[in-house]
């Protein structure tokens with residue numbers, strides 16, 4: 001089971017203990033919810049990366065409890081699918097309001113457990129609220145088409161039905177928002193969710209599920225529509241992948257995880273939404289506004305301590321402005337206040353655990369061996385301001401575009417800088433990595449901008465002009481191509497993945513004409 005490798009201080013600070021209590025988390029909390037709370041599997045400890053302290057322990061799911069949770073979610077589906085979609089939307093509206101009421105506390109728990117700065121913790125909960133609002137509107141718009149039939153006296157239409165139980169596997173870096181993207185949409189579409197959160201962030205998942213449970217109970221709805229299974233990926237997660245009662249698995253995590261999910265779920269002809277790793281580039285062209293570019297790169301590369309799937313990992317800058325932009329970035333990096341993410345003025349908190357610090361060091365060493373030059377930072381930070389061993393200085397490194405390490409997603413704040421001469425070369429470099437999530441171009445040249453967005457431009461799921469790679473809105477469909485997995489979540493018509501499409505034709509005539517003009521029989 002994944003564990004934080006921080007040196008454990010075995011008690012939460014008193015403020016943290018009060019916060020946990022207010023969110024319904026006890027020193028040892030049950031980690032399974034399927035209408036009732038249970039958990040008899042091994043204990044999982046959740047440590048804060050902010051100071052290495054133990055926050056609480058969780059009793060994980062046994063195989064029998066995992067089995068029962070899916071069975072109960074499946075049973076809940078039999079009822080939930082018959083509830084009119086706008087009524088399902090009303091439940092989600094109330095859930096959004098409950099999140100509004102708990103925003104401050106839940107955001108602080110995200111900060112404590114995932115190490116996000118408080119503004120980003122609040123942003124994460126706001127994202128949950130926003131997707132609830134979106135889903136409420138959607139609950140009155142789950143519409144199909146009427147299609148012209150080639151046969152006389154026939155009407156052909158397309159309708160959308162609830163699909164079934166959705167398994168949601170989420171990553172540590174968006175411990176609650178990604179679940180909400182799935183769960184709010186699934187709920188209005190008529191589908192229960194069974195959530196397997198990251199073992200690094202079980203407490204935020206319990207707190208969120210408790211809020212959802214309260215709203216369900218107040219409305220007389222079976223709370224098993226928001227089920228929770230905390231446990232190791234390799235056991236609890238894998239069972240979910242193999243379970244034929246779960247027609248859709250939405251998995252967020254590394255590309256390695258995605259390969260496993262695609263293979264296992266594909267073998268049983270289940271559906272997947274895969275939201276996997278990114279290796280996102282910003283191209284800065286000679287005409288760019290450097291003020292905009294600098295701010296966007298700083299947020300993209302340093303925000304969330306470089307632990308977003310959309311983090312800016314590669315900077316492809318024109319040779320004519322390279323030195324100016326790098327100098328600006330070095331100055332900006334020097335001013336980033338690193339430290340306790342719960343303090344309002346902090347811009348960068350810790351990495352998730354000490355393993356992540358080691359991964360970052362290993363990536364920088366590999367880059368150095370391949371000829372990259374560290375331009376700024378990269379070192380672990382120690383001393384009283386940085387307890388727990390998870391703090392680092394963000395790194396800027398000049399590197400060749402084709403180094404293997406540059407083509408790898410290292411989940412840490414490393415920005416590789418490369419210098420280009422002509423725009424086609426920059427575009428080719430942007431597209432040459434295996435991942436295809438987010439991309440950005442800073443330019444005031446309309447030809448470059450339109451080329452970037454054209455069929456032969458960026459090959460990513462997200463392409464931005466004069467804004468950075470990070471910080472997508474929930475209204476658009478979110479996801480990426482290639483090893484990012486091809487899934488789309490959240491806005492636009494992403495809801496269709498959570499429903500079963502049916503083409504239905506009605507013959508209101510007295511004859512039975514066949515399509516394609518076929519005559520059959522005498």
Ligand code: NAD
Pocket residue numbers: 002169170171172173174196197198199232233234235236237238241252253254255257260274275276277278308309310409411437479484
């Ligand atoms: P991870 O792949 O280590 O874990 C993700 C989840 O998969 C966890 O819940 C884990 O327990 C589970 N898991 C592991 N093995 C499993 C198995 N065999 N069966 C079922 N579940 C299993 O990822 P992480 O370190 O938590 O998160 C970082 C990664 O997630 C990065 O690669 C990042 O880019 C990616 N990510 C992608 C998006 C996106 O929308 N594209 C969003 C956030 C994070």
